[in-house]
Amino acid sequence: MLNKQEGAYSILKANKRGDSMNEKTTTDTRQSEYMTLKEAAAFSGTTYATIKRDIEKSVLPAYRIGHKYFINRRDLADYRGAGLEGKPADGYTIRQIMEMIPLSYAFIINLIHDKHLPAVKYGRNYIIDKEDFEDFLEKNKA
Numbered sequence: 001m002l003n004k005q006e007g008a009y010s011i012l013k014a015n016k017r018g019d020s021m022n023e024k025t026t027t028d029t030r031q032s033e034y035m036t037l038k039e040a041a042a043f044s045g046t047t048y049a050t051i052k053r054d055i056e057k058s059v060l061p062a063y064r065i066g067h068k069y070f071i072n073r074r075d076l077a078d079y080r081g082a083g084l085e086g087k088p089a090d091g092y093t094i095r096q097i098m099e100m101i102p103l104s105y106a107f108i109i110n111l112i113h114d115k116h117l118p119a120v121k122y123g124r125n126y127i128i129d130k131e132d133f134e135d136f137l138e139k140n141k142a
Contacts, residue, residue, distance in 0.1 A: 034063070034070040044080045050123075054079070091120075091127040111136075 041048045054060040055069060060079045063070045092100075094108050111117040112126055117136050119126040 034072055035076060037069050037071070040071045040076050044076060090131075091129045092133055094126055094128075097128065097133065 035043065037048055037051050041051045044051065051060065051071075052069070055062045055071075060071065061075045063072075094105060097103070097108055098105060108117070109126075112119045112128075117128060118132045119128045121127075
Protein backbone atom coordinates (compact mmCIF):
# COMPACT_ATOMS: atom_id res chain seq x y z
CA MET A 1 0.00 0.00 0.00
CA LEU A 2 2.96 2.28 0.53
CA ASN A 3 3.85 2.07 -3.17
CA LYS A 4 0.40 3.29 -4.25
CA GLN A 5 0.66 6.26 -1.91
CA GLU A 6 4.12 7.10 -3.18
CA GLY A 7 2.83 6.91 -6.76
CA ALA A 8 -0.13 9.17 -5.99
CA TYR A 9 2.17 11.53 -4.10
CA SER A 10 4.59 11.81 -7.03
CA ILE A 11 1.68 12.55 -9.43
CA LEU A 12 0.37 15.27 -7.11
CA LYS A 13 3.85 16.72 -6.75
CA ALA A 14 4.34 16.74 -10.56
CA ASN A 15 0.98 18.46 -11.07
CA LYS A 16 1.91 21.17 -8.57
CA ARG A 17 5.16 21.80 -10.46
CA GLY A 18 3.29 21.86 -13.76
CA ASP A 19 5.08 18.77 -15.06
CA SER A 20 3.11 16.43 -17.22
CA MET A 21 3.21 12.73 -16.52
CA ASN A 22 2.13 12.01 -20.10
CA GLU A 23 4.16 14.09 -22.57
CA LYS A 24 2.47 12.46 -25.56
CA THR A 25 -0.95 13.85 -24.59
CA THR A 26 0.24 17.45 -24.32
CA THR A 27 2.24 17.23 -27.55
CA ASP A 28 -0.68 15.72 -29.48
CA THR A 29 -3.04 18.52 -28.46
CA ARG A 30 -0.65 21.20 -29.63
CA GLN A 31 0.16 19.54 -32.95
CA SER A 32 -3.15 17.85 -33.73
CA GLU A 33 -4.08 17.21 -37.33
CA TYR A 34 -7.34 19.18 -37.02
CA MET A 35 -8.03 22.78 -36.02
CA THR A 36 -11.06 24.55 -34.62
CA LEU A 37 -12.65 27.49 -36.43
CA LYS A 38 -10.90 29.95 -34.14
CA GLU A 39 -7.49 28.34 -34.70
CA ALA A 40 -8.11 28.14 -38.46
CA ALA A 41 -9.01 31.83 -38.62
CA ALA A 42 -5.85 32.81 -36.75
CA PHE A 43 -3.70 30.53 -38.92
CA SER A 44 -5.14 31.75 -42.24
CA GLY A 45 -5.25 35.43 -41.30
CA THR A 46 -9.01 35.73 -41.82
CA THR A 47 -11.96 36.03 -39.49
CA TYR A 48 -14.02 33.34 -37.81
CA ALA A 49 -17.05 34.36 -39.91
CA THR A 50 -15.10 34.07 -43.18
CA ILE A 51 -13.94 30.55 -42.33
CA LYS A 52 -17.48 29.50 -41.36
CA ARG A 53 -18.98 31.05 -44.52
CA ASP A 54 -16.44 29.28 -46.74
CA ILE A 55 -17.23 25.98 -45.02
CA GLU A 56 -20.95 26.52 -45.65
CA LYS A 57 -20.22 27.37 -49.32
CA SER A 58 -18.12 24.16 -49.58
CA VAL A 59 -15.00 26.17 -50.44
CA LEU A 60 -13.20 24.82 -47.38
CA PRO A 61 -13.73 21.16 -46.42
CA ALA A 62 -14.46 20.57 -42.74
CA TYR A 63 -15.97 18.04 -40.35
CA ARG A 64 -18.89 18.88 -38.11
CA ILE A 65 -19.29 17.01 -34.86
CA GLY A 66 -22.23 18.29 -32.85
CA HIS A 67 -22.00 22.07 -33.00
CA LYS A 68 -18.25 22.17 -33.57
CA TYR A 69 -16.32 22.27 -36.83
CA PHE A 70 -12.88 20.75 -37.35
CA ILE A 71 -10.61 21.56 -40.29
CA ASN A 72 -7.71 19.43 -41.48
CA ARG A 73 -4.40 21.33 -41.45
CA ARG A 74 -3.58 20.25 -45.03
CA ASP A 75 -6.97 21.43 -46.30
CA LEU A 76 -6.47 24.75 -44.55
CA ALA A 77 -3.01 25.17 -46.09
CA ASP A 78 -4.48 24.50 -49.55
CA TYR A 79 -7.31 26.97 -48.85
CA ARG A 80 -4.87 29.61 -47.67
CA GLY A 81 -2.65 29.15 -50.74
CA ALA A 82 -5.60 29.28 -53.14
CA GLY A 83 -6.79 32.55 -51.65
CA LEU A 84 -3.40 34.17 -52.14
CA GLU A 85 -3.05 33.00 -55.75
CA GLY A 86 -6.21 34.79 -56.89
CA LYS A 87 -5.23 38.15 -55.44
CA PRO A 88 -3.65 40.64 -57.82
CA ALA A 89 -0.13 41.36 -56.62
CA ASP A 90 0.15 44.90 -57.92
CA GLY A 91 -2.99 46.98 -57.50
CA TYR A 92 -4.88 49.67 -55.64
CA THR A 93 -7.91 49.52 -53.41
CA ILE A 94 -10.69 52.05 -53.81
CA ARG A 95 -9.50 53.84 -50.66
CA GLN A 96 -6.00 54.19 -52.09
CA ILE A 97 -7.40 55.69 -55.28
CA MET A 98 -9.49 58.09 -53.19
CA GLU A 99 -6.27 59.28 -51.51
CA MET A 100 -4.63 59.92 -54.90
CA ILE A 101 -7.60 61.56 -56.65
CA PRO A 102 -10.36 63.45 -54.81
CA LEU A 103 -13.26 61.24 -55.94
CA SER A 104 -15.99 59.75 -53.80
CA TYR A 105 -16.26 56.06 -53.03
CA ALA A 106 -19.65 55.86 -54.76
CA PHE A 107 -18.30 57.52 -57.92
CA ILE A 108 -15.42 55.01 -58.18
CA ILE A 109 -17.84 52.11 -57.60
CA ASN A 110 -20.02 53.45 -60.43
CA LEU A 111 -16.97 53.61 -62.73
CA ILE A 112 -16.24 49.97 -61.90
CA HIS A 113 -19.85 48.84 -62.38
CA ASP A 114 -20.12 50.73 -65.70
CA LYS A 115 -16.92 48.95 -66.87
CA HIS A 116 -15.00 52.24 -67.29
CA LEU A 117 -12.47 51.19 -64.65
CA PRO A 118 -11.53 47.48 -64.66
CA ALA A 119 -11.31 45.88 -61.23
CA VAL A 120 -11.21 42.46 -59.61
CA LYS A 121 -13.43 41.76 -56.65
CA TYR A 122 -11.43 40.11 -53.88
CA GLY A 123 -13.66 39.24 -50.93
CA ARG A 124 -15.53 42.45 -50.21
CA ASN A 125 -12.90 44.69 -51.76
CA TYR A 126 -12.16 45.74 -55.31
CA ILE A 127 -8.56 45.67 -56.50
CA ILE A 128 -7.68 47.88 -59.46
CA ASP A 129 -4.53 46.81 -61.29
CA LYS A 130 -1.91 49.60 -61.45
CA GLU A 131 -1.57 49.32 -65.23
CA ASP A 132 -5.36 49.44 -65.68
CA PHE A 133 -5.52 52.52 -63.48
CA GLU A 134 -2.74 54.24 -65.46
CA ASP A 135 -4.59 53.40 -68.73
CA PHE A 136 -7.80 54.80 -67.26
CA LEU A 137 -6.05 58.06 -66.37
CA GLU A 138 -4.46 58.26 -69.84
CA LYS A 139 -7.84 57.74 -71.58
CA ASN A 140 -9.41 60.50 -69.50
CA LYS A 141 -6.61 63.01 -69.94
CA ALA A 142 -7.94 66.43 -70.97
